[in-house]
Amino acid sequence: MKIKDGLLKSLLSIILIIYAVSIFFPILLMLLTSLKGNREIFTNPYGLPHIFNLDNYIKLIKISNYLVYFKNSIIVAVTSIFLILIISSLASFVIAKYRFMGDRFLYFYFIAGLIIPIKLGTIGILKTMITLHLFDSIASLVIVNVAMGIPFGVFVLTDFIRMIPEELSNSARIDGCSEPKIFYKIIVPLIRPALAAVAIINFIPIWNDFWFPLVLIRSDNIKTVPLATALLYGQYETNFGLIFAVLSMASLPVIIFYLILSRQFIKGLAAGALKG
Numbered sequence: 001m002k003i004k005d006g007l008l009k010s011l012l013s014i015i016l017i018i019y020a021v022s023i024f025f026p027i028l029l030m031l032l033t034s035l036k037g038n039r040e041i042f043t044n045p046y047g048l049p050h051i052f053n054l055d056n057y058i059k060l061i062k063i064s065n066y067l068v069y070f071k072n073s074i075i076v077a078v079t080s081i082f083l084i085l086i087i088s089s090l091a092s093f094v095i096a097k098y099r100f101m102g103d104r105f106l107y108f109y110f111i112a113g114l115i116i117p118i119k120l121g122t123i124g125i126l127k128t129m130i131t132l133h134l135f136d137s138i139a140s141l142v143i144v145n146v147a148m149g150i151p152f153g154v155f156v157l158t159d160f161i162r163m164i165p166e167e168l169s170n171s172a173r174i175d176g177c178s179e180p181k182i183f184y185k186i187i188v189p190l191i192r193p194a195l196a197a198v199a200i201i202n203f204i205p206i207w208n209d210f211w212f213p214l215v216l217i218r219s220d221n222i223k224t225v226p227l228a229t230a231l232l233y234g235q236y237e238t239n240f241g242l243i244f245a246v247l248s249m250a251s252l253p254v255i256i257f258y259l260i261l262s263r264q265f266i267k268g269l270a271a272g273a274l275k276g
Contacts, residue, residue: 027251034244041240056245066246068221069228074253076138076224077206080145081199087146088153088198089191093183095154096161097169107158113151118144119211126215140216141224145209149202160194161187196261203257207250225250 033041034056035049044050060066095107118125125144126135134140164187172182188195213227229246232239 030244030251031248034241034248036241038239038241056239056241057249060242060245060249064228064232065220066225066228066249069223069225070249072138072222073207073224073226073250076141076145077203077253079142080149080206081203083142083146084149084153084202085195085199088150088157089188089195090183091150092154092157092161093187096158097166107154110151110154113147114155118148122211122215125212129216135216136218136222137216138222141209141212144212144216145202145206149198149206152202153198156198157191157194160191164190200258200261204254207254 029046032049033045035052035054036044037055040050091106091110095103095110129135129140129143134143168186169182172186177185208226209224210226210230213224214230217223217227225246229243229250232243232246
C-alpha cells in the first residue's frame, strides 16, 4: 500500500512539474525574445540572446505613446474592477439576504449575462454610446466592462453571502446596526476571498480586451495597450522584438495583481470547492 501511495505521489509530482513547465516556458520565451533583435529572433528563436540588451524597451518608450496607453489600460481596468465589486456585492447582498417579489427573477436576470455574449450587442452598444456622447471616451470602455463583469460577480458573491449565518446579521440589528453598516462591517470582511476571486477573474479579460477599444475608441491618446499593440504590426515588415517587449510589459500588471490577491483568491476557490 505504501509503495502504491509513493508511486501515486511521484506520478502526481511529475504531472505537476510538466504542467508548471508548460505554463512558464512561454513566459520565459516571451521575455528572452524581447531581448533579441529581429534577425536573431529568426536565426535563434529558442536560445538565449547573444547579448542581453534593453533596446526594444527603450525604443518602445521613445517612438510611441506606450506609457500613455499603459496608463489608459490601468485606469480602465482598476475603475472597472472597483465598480464591478461594489455593484456586484450590493446586488448579491440584497438577493441573498432579503425576500421580495421577483428576487429569483432578478438573480436569473443577472445570471443571463453569463449565457449571452455581450459582443452580440456591439451595434446596440455603439449606438447607445454615440447617443449618450460617450463614444471615443474611457467611460465607454468602463461601462461595457462593468456590464460584462457584474453577472459573474453576482453569481459568485450571492452563494458566498448565502453561506454567512443569518444570526450574525440579526445580532447586529439587535445592537442597533443599520443595513448599510451590516453590509460594510460584517458581510464585506467575510466575503473578501470571493471578492478577490471576482477581481482576478474579471481583471484578465478587461486588461486583454481588444474588441471594444477597437469599436469605441478613435483618439490615439485614449487607446489601450491591446489596441496600440496592433499598430506595431507593419504591412511589409514587423519588429517582433518590439512586440514581445510590449507583451512582456503588458503582462506585468496581471502578474502583480494576481500576486497581491493570490492568498485571498486561493481561499475563495477553496471555499467554493468545499461548498460544492
